[in-house]
Amino acid sequence: MLAIGEGASFKAQEIIKTLGSQNILLRSQKPGEEEKVTNRRDNYVLEYGLKNEDLKRIRNTIPGVETALPARVVRDYVWNITVRVDVDVVGTLPEYPIVRNHPIAMGRFFNQADLDAAESVCVLGKEMAQKLFPLDEPLGRDVRIGDNYYRVIGVMELRTTGSFSEGNLEDAGSASRDRMFIPLETARHRYGEVLFRRRAGSSELERVALHEITVKVVNPQDVIPVADAIKDVLEKNHKKKDYAVVVPLELLKKAEETKKIFNLVLGSIAAISLLVGGIGIMNIMLANVTERTREIGIRRALGARRQDITTQFVIEAVILSASGGLLGVLLGVLIPFAVSHFAGMRTIITPGSPILAFTISGLIGVVFGLYPALRAATMDPVEALRHE
Amino acid sequence: MSTPLNLAAGTPSSAVSPVSAIGPIVGLENLRKTYQMGGTTVTALSGLSLEIQAGEYVAIMGPSGCGKSTLLNLLGCLDRPSGGRYFLGGQDVSGLDDDALSAIRGARLGFVFQSYNLIQQLSVVENIEVPLFYQNCPEEQARQIATDLARRVGLETRLDHKPFELSGGQQQRVAIARALANDPLVILADEATGNLDSASGREILGIFDDLRRQGKTLIMVTHDVEVGERARRIIRLRDGELESDTCH
Numbered sequence: 001m002l003a004i005g006e007g008a009s010f011k012a013q014e015i016i017k018t019l020g021s022q023n024i025l026l027r028s029q030k031p032g033e034e035e036k037v038t039n040r041r042d043n044y045v046l047e048y049g050l051k052n053e054d055l056k057r058i059r060n061t062i063p064g065v066e067t068a069l070p071a072r073v074v075r076d077y078v079w080n081i082t083v084r085v086d087v088d089v090v091g092t093l094p095e096y097p098i099v100r101n102h103p104i105a106m107g108r109f110f111n112q113a114d115l116d117a118a119e120s121v122c123v124l125g126k127e128m129a130q131k132l133f134p135l136d137e138p139l140g141r142d143v144r145i146g147d148n149y150y151r152v153i154g155v156m157e158l159r160t161t162g163s164f165s166e167g168n169l170e171d172a173g174s175a176s177r178d179r180m181f182i183p184l185e186t187a188r189h190r191y192g193e194v195l196f197r198r199r200a201g202s203s204e205l206e207r208v209a210l211h212e213i214t215v216k217v218v219n220p221q222d223v224i225p226v227a228d229a230i231k232d233v234l235e236k237n238h239k240k241k242d243y244a245v246v247v248p249l250e251l252l253k254k255a256e257e258t259k260k261i262f263n264l265v266l267g268s269i270a271a272i273s274l275l276v277g278g279i280g281i282m283n284i285m286l287a288n289v290t291e292r293t294r295e296i297g298i299r300r301a302l303g304a305r306r307q308d309i310t311t312q313f314v315i316e317a318v319i320l321s322a323s324g325g326l327l328g329v330l331l332g333v334l335i336p337f338a339v340s341h342f343a344g345m346r347t348i349i350t351p352g353s354p355i356l357a358f359t360i361s362g363l364i365g366v367v368f369g370l371y372p373a374l375r376a377a378t379m380d381p382v383e384a385l386r387h388e
Numbered sequence: 389m390s391t392p393l394n395l396a397a398g399t400p401s402s403a404v405s406p407v408s409a410i411g412p413i414v415g416l417e418n419l420r421k422t423y424q425m426g427g428t429t430v431t432a433l434s435g436l437s438l439e440i441q442a443g444e445y446v447a448i449m450g451p452s453g454c455g456k457s458t459l460l461n462l463l464g465c466l467d468r469p470s471g472g473r474y475f476l477g478g479q480d481v482s483g484l485d486d487d488a489l490s491a492i493r494g495a496r497l498g499f500v501f502q503s504y505n506l507i508q509q510l511s512v513v514e515n516i517e518v519p520l521f522y523q524n525c526p527e528e529q530a531r532q533i534a535t536d537l538a539r540r541v542g543l544e545t546r547l548d549h550k551p552f553e554l555s556g557g558q559q560q561r562v563a564i565a566r567a568l569a570n571d572p573l574v575i576l577a578d579e580a581t582g583n584l585d586s587a588s589g590r591e592i593l594g595i596f597d598d599l600r601r602q603g604k605t606l607i608m609v610t611h612d613v614e615v616g617e618r619a620r621r622i623i624r625l626r627d628g629e630l631e632s633d634t635c636h
Contacts (some may be wrong), residue, residue, distance in 0.1 A: 303490055
């Protein structure tokens with residue numbers, strides 16, 4: 001049980017690490033009721049989400065913010081001649097790899113010059129790079145999105161659990177999508193402000209300035225107050241709740257909290273089982289003492305002190321409970337192994353827990369064996385010898 | 389069966405005083421024992437005084453309820469007298485606490501019971517070792533002593549047998565070997581032949597005779613006259629009092 005708990009919390013911590021505990025993630029999100037706004041061209045355009053003004057406000061008015069990294073995320077197809085991959089095209093700034101703690105596997109990320117010139121360059125995700133260029137090096141090659149070609153200048157490192165950050169608040173489909181990075185300016189030129197989104201049976205237009213803002217805070221301990229400040233600022237400037245604020249640190253705390261509750265519940269179950277087991281041992285030992293009354297009398301007649309009798313029966317109880325403990329430890333090692341193997345859950349056995357379990361089972365023997373042993377020791381030798 | 393035992397079975401506890409060379413090995417002065425039964429007080433022994441010298445072979449006889457068992461429990465330090473004094477090897481043991489009495493039993497006394505009272509899950513040699521274990525005798529030495537004693541009672545081929553694999557007479561011989569293990573001052577036998585057929589009984593009594601010849605002090609409780617006659621001295625009890633004390 002402890003192994004599963006440790007495994008779960010380890011996974012949570014790993015996820016949080018990829019998001020960055022110093023980061024605050026802001027995301028655009030379609031508001032609950034879809035209020036349609038008519039624009040000049042008589043089309044329905046849904047306007048929502050984070051705006052460039054929000055970015056400026058966060059950068060300029062909130063102290064303790066190191067960087068605020070904007071990103072436009074557009075879902076599109078990327079082609080290499082005839083191979084097609086469905087990805088999120090992310091228009092962002094050169095700081096992205098540092099802020100999001102996502103290193104580059106080969107080549108380079110785009111720089112400020114690429115951004116200023118709105119160059120047609122791109123950095124591929126590891127997975128899509130493998131799909132698009134299964135046989136040859138992607139660097140220096142071109143990929144096509146719509147009618148535009150982009151030169152591949154780098155490939156990102158594989159992000160194993162990064163899907164959590166993408167899949168957390170958006171639809172589940174995006175969870176598995178890889179990300180391709182282009183300069184923010186390039187994205188603005190290519191996609192403009194209004195996006196066309198096809199839906200099952202209908203299509204709609206929507207206007208979203210920025211899809212994501214990643215805020216990096218200078219001091220880790222300021223994350224929570226800064227997040228609160230950002231929430232305040234956004235609340236004042238947005239009529240609808242068309243954004244979401246994700247604080248990885250809060251998630252971490254929540255995960256810790258969950259783990260605590262989990263451990264508490266598991267602990268109580270364990271405590272109850274120990275109590276029941278202990279009473280079982282006490283019962284067996286009491287029966288044992290009664291059955292062996294005569295032996296106790298004999299031993300007393302042959303010179304055993306009360307203390308000797310007590311020691312004998314406590315040791316017997318400890319042997320009983322410790323062998324149970326050994327069996328338990330064995331199962332405790334095998335079951336997590338089976339759980340990892342068959343259920344795919346991550347389990348970690350900390351080296352202390354089997355030792356702890358074994359020690360506790362031994363102590364249970366002492367505690368619950370003591371009463372029967374004392375009863376054995378305080379028997380009157382004459383009575384005990386006469387016992388049939 | 390002739391070699392006298394010489395063993396230093398660990399160091400006796402501090403509660404056990406050195407044996408005084410002068411005076412009787414057992415001395416009772418006005419020993420009394422009463423029990424509370426419900427509201428009434430039952431007197432089991434009312435003021436018994438007697439002395440037993442080292443090397444004596446004494447039979448305590450009398451009808452049921454005369455106080456034989458009570459006297460044996462008191463002599464065996466399994467119970468404490470309500471009044472009077474009990475000197476064992478010159479030491480007054482009538483006022484000792486439970487732990488001290490345990491130490492006295494372990495160091496000075498050997499018991500042979502009517503129903504053998506062997507520990508069923510232990511082998512012959514392990515049963516003989518039990519008193520030595522409580523005297524903190526080193527394991528190897530205890531094994532040596534136990535093996536020697538088993539040979540003395542003729543059970544050297546049965547060392548690893550369990551009690552239930554032995555006949556009654558063999559079991560009682562194991563019990564005698566066990567009683568000898570700590571080289572006691574006094575061997576107390578409670579109807580030691582009571583559960584045995586006459587042949588086995590004679591065999592056991594033969595061993596007792598041998599022990600007496602070796603200078604052991606034996607006190608035997610019995611109501612079998614024939615068994616009692618083997619002893620040099622017969623003490624008869626009636627209603628908790630000494631009826632007669634005869635030597636022959």
